[in-house]
Amino acid sequence: MTQGQRPPPMNSPELLQQAIELHKVGRFEEAARLYRETLLSHPDNASALHLLGVVEAQLGHHDTAVELIGRAIEIDPANAAAHYNLGNALRELNRYEEALSAYDRSLQLRGDDPGVLNNQGAVLFALGRLEEAVAAYDRALAIDPRRAEALCNRGNALLALGKHQAALLSYDRSLALRPESVQAFIGRGAALAALKDRDRALLSYKRALGLDPTHVGAHIQCAEILVQLYRLEEALAEFDQAIVLKRDSAMSHLRRADVLRMIGRAEEAAQSYQNAFSLNPELEDVEGARLTGKMHVCDWSGIAAERTQLVASIRSGKRAATPFDFLMAGGGPKDQLLCAQAYAAARYPPSPTPLWQGERYGHRKIRLAYASGEFRDQATAFLTAGLFECHDRTAFELHAISTGLDDQGPMRRRLKSAFDVFHDVSGRPDKDIARLIRQSEIDILVNLNGFFGEERTGVVLFKPSPTQVNYLGFPGTMGAGYMDYIIADRWIIPEDEQCFYTEKVVYLPDSYQVNDFRKAIGRNLPSRSTCGLPETGFVFCCFNNAYKITPEIFDIWMRLLSRVEGSVLWLLELDAAAGRNLRREAEARGIQAHRIVLAPFLKLEDHLARGRLADLFVDTLPVNAHTTASDALWMGVPVLTCLGTTFAGRVAASLLSAVGLEELITHSLDEYESLALSLAGDPERLAQIRAKLARNRDTYPLFDTPHFTRHIEAAYQQMFERQQQGLPPAAFSVGDPTSPT
Numbered sequence: 001m002t003q004g005q006r007p008p009p010m011n012s013p014e015l016l017q018q019a020i021e022l023h024k025v026g027r028f029e030e031a032a033r034l035y036r037e038t039l040l041s042h043p044d045n046a047s048a049l050h051l052l053g054v055v056e057a058q059l060g061h062h063d064t065a066v067e068l069i070g071r072a073i074e075i076d077p078a079n080a081a082a083h084y085n086l087g088n089a090l091r092e093l094n095r096y097e098e099a100l101s102a103y104d105r106s107l108q109l110r111g112d113d114p115g116v117l118n119n120q121g122a123v124l125f126a127l128g129r130l131e132e133a134v135a136a137y138d139r140a141l142a143i144d145p146r147r148a149e150a151l152c153n154r155g156n157a158l159l160a161l162g163k164h165q166a167a168l169l170s171y172d173r174s175l176a177l178r179p180e181s182v183q184a185f186i187g188r189g190a191a192l193a194a195l196k197d198r199d200r201a202l203l204s205y206k207r208a209l210g211l212d213p214t215h216v217g218a219h220i221q222c223a224e225i226l227v228q229l230y231r232l233e234e235a236l237a238e239f240d241q242a243i244v245l246k247r248d249s250a251m252s253h254l255r256r257a258d259v260l261r262m263i264g265r266a267e268e269a270a271q272s273y274q275n276a277f278s279l280n281p282e283l284e285d286v287e288g289a290r291l292t293g294k295m296h297v298c299d300w301s302g303i304a305a306e307r308t309q310l311v312a313s314i315r316s317g318k319r320a321a322t323p324f325d326f327l328m329a330g331g332g333p334k335d336q337l338l339c340a341q342a343y344a345a346a347r348y349p350p351s352p353t354p355l356w357q358g359e360r361y362g363h364r365k366i367r368l369a370y371a372s373g374e375f376r377d378q379a380t381a382f383l384t385a386g387l388f389e390c391h392d393r394t395a396f397e398l399h400a401i402s403t404g405l406d407d408q409g410p411m412r413r414r415l416k417s418a419f420d421v422f423h424d425v426s427g428r429p430d431k432d433i434a435r436l437i438r439q440s441e442i443d444i445l446v447n448l449n450g451f452f453g454e455e456r457t458g459v460v461l462f463k464p465s466p467t468q469v470n471y472l473g474f475p476g477t478m479g480a481g482y483m484d485y486i487i488a489d490r491w492i493i494p495e496d497e498q499c500f501y502t503e504k505v506v507y508l509p510d511s512y513q514v515n516d517f518r519k520a521i522g523r524n525l526p527s528r529s530t531c532g533l534p535e536t537g538f539v540f541c542c543f544n545n546a547y548k549i550t551p552e553i554f555d556i557w558m559r560l561l562s563r564v565e566g567s568v569l570w571l572l573e574l575d576a577a578a579g580r581n582l583r584r585e586a587e588a589r590g591i592q593a594h595r596i597v598l599a600p601f602l603k604l605e606d607h608l609a610r611g612r613l614a615d616l617f618v619d620t621l622p623v624n625a626h627t628t629a630s631d632a633l634w635m636g637v638p639v640l641t642c643l644g645t646t647f648a649g650r651v652a653a654s655l656l657s658a659v660g661l662e663e664l665i666t667h668s669l670d671e672y673e674s675l676a677l678s679l680a681g682d683p684e685r686l687a688q689i690r691a692k693l694a695r696n697r698d699t700y701p702l703f704d705t706p707h708f709t710r711h712i713e714a715a716y717q718q719m720f721e722r723q724q725q726g727l728p729p730a731a732f733s734v735g736d737p738t739s740p741t
Contacts, residue, residue: 032059050081083102134157151184155187248279270577361441402423434462443467467719476646506731511655543625621669641666
């Protein structure tokens with residue numbers, strides 16, 4: 001061949017072979033060009049069509065790959081590799097059923113092949129057919145026990161099935177073969193986290209990050225474990241790193257905000273919630289979290305429109321808020337039911353295999369268990385400690401299922417001594433706790449958290465007890481069929497609203513809320529000046545969390561200050577940003593900032609002592625004071641409330657009724673404002689109310705813990721008897737309203 005002459009054209013077999021060689025070394029574009037040249041002269045060349053389809057798939061052109069490989073199969077339907085590669089391309093397009101058919105055909109043509117079986121398992125996993133996925137991986141591993149990818153994938157399927165120990169073993173086998181597998185370390189971390197082996201889970205995530213420091217998911221999971229270990233600053237650093245790596249990760253911003261709120265940096269949390277919402281307003285629960293984040297710092301910009309939109313989102317079927325965050329939206333009981341049902345169905349669906357299968361235990365005593373993450377220095381414990389101590393031990397065997405932090409404080413010690421059996425299960429998986437409850441043959445399980453606090457709804461969804469009761473912690477329905485009853489009174493759940501509760505409503509004759517008649521009040525009454533209060537002047541107070549304060553209520557309070565000369569509003573100081581914003585809002589309404597007095601956090605007994613300096617506790621809406629209202633009444637301060645439209649907005653009315661002060665229950669905000677103004681201007685009338693409260697405190701039902709205990713025990717007894725008779729849960733009432741003694 002002389003210089004300048006072209007090389008002779010290659011024939012089709014030579015072109016195809018050269019294309020294959022280029023393909024093998026990763027020169028995809030050049031290989032594709034030669035495959036196409038082959039097809040120009042031989043358009044029915046099945047090998048060229050098939051391999052060009054494979055190249056197109058490797059270049060990310062999966063639709064084209066499906067078309068080309070499909071044509072190849074039409075010409076050569078017995079090509080097992082073509083069916084396999086077609087399955088791979090279809091899988092990338094999420095056309096899982098078609099992919100499964102392609103893999104099945106490949107297996108029919110060539111028999112069991114570990115690569116095909118592994119990918120078949122992945123498609124079955126994507127389709128949610130988890131048991132079949134495990135079977136496919138097992139078939140692959142029977143042929144090739146050293147296939148690390150199949151072992152890792154098998155672990156993923158077992159993890160999704162809740163078979164955490166088996167998943168862990170599969171990940172360990174995978175890592176023994178491929179110790180550099182980031183995905184296996186992440187899966188192993190997830191299995192250990194599910195087993196509540198948090199230290200080893202954290203180590204696994206750290207190993208994954210050692211191999212790939214840019215893996216966003218590993219940073220997020222590492223952070224989640226650190227949150228569970230209460231190593232919050234470290235968790236925050238991991239979320240921050242995840243955001244550096246992927247700034248548009250709405251979930252990272254959302255969970256970062258949760259941590260910021262936990263460590264008291266509420267203003268930063270509010271901004272992080274806003275960031276999450278801006279990045280993905282459709283992210284589950286983010287709309288409600290944004291609202292609550294703003295409410296925690298009393299940032300009311302656009303709040304009315306956001307509350308309206310959140311209610312609309314819930315009504316449209318969106319998972320827009322957790323049930324607890326949704327309380328502040330101002331929706332009605334039907335809206336709260338919709339929110340709870342959607343949340344429970346998505347986050348805590350009932351187990352298909354309940355642990356309790358209809359057995360009747362026949363114990364000499366009713367085995368009664370209270371489950372809570374707040375058996376420590378916390379509001380739920382402050383209310384319930386006396387109840388536990390007053391239970392009739394001749395009729396009940398009392399168990400604690402403690403799922404939260406042991407703060408090793410005096411309340412924890414008091415609670416531990418109040419139970420016959422105290423199960424500290426905070427470090428155990430949900431299903432293990434459920435098995436413990438079932439093995440302990442608990443007759444009645446009382447869930448004191450609901451969707452609040454250190455909740456473990458993942459335990460009750462296994463239905464480990466014949467009777468499961470929603471009580472006290474969460475003011476609303478849990479929207480889940482595995483919760484049988486909710487403890488209430490006729491103030492918080494009117495009879496015509498039972499339809500908005502999936503639980504059967506059990507009415508106590510007085511208030512549903514238990515109180516501890518042994519609650520200590522500090523002996524020393526501090527001076528007004530010590531508490532930052534003026535020496536004279538009327539003191540309106542509200543010691544609720546800042547997120548319960550709404551612009552509508554604050555408007556009323558500011559009008560009261562403007563009309564009651566020398567008066568002040570005494571609030572609990574929980575966050576500096578909230579205090580600044582409230583004072584700014586006061587000034588915008590013509591009230592000097594110094595008339596908003598902020599009370600720093602104190603131990604409960606000292607807080608109750610200083611609280612006696614207040615003249616009138618003014619309540620909030622749509623969420624009332626709950627524990628804070630009973631605290632105010634216990635320390636002798638009258639509580640003025642406005643009856644709301646939901647459980648959470650009717651609690652103070654329930655308490656006032658049970659202490660004989662129904663005259664302080666108003667039925668509109670206009671009436672609420674008018675009565676507050678009247679009381680502030682009529683010292684004699686207010687003194688009479690205070691004297692009545694002082695008399696009633698020790699004679700009416702609200703603070704009579706033994707009296708309350710007998711009523712709730714009667715409720716438990718009736719629940720138990722229905723279950724023993726094989727009857728389904730049903731609404732009922734305990735006794736008649738008790739007359740004051």
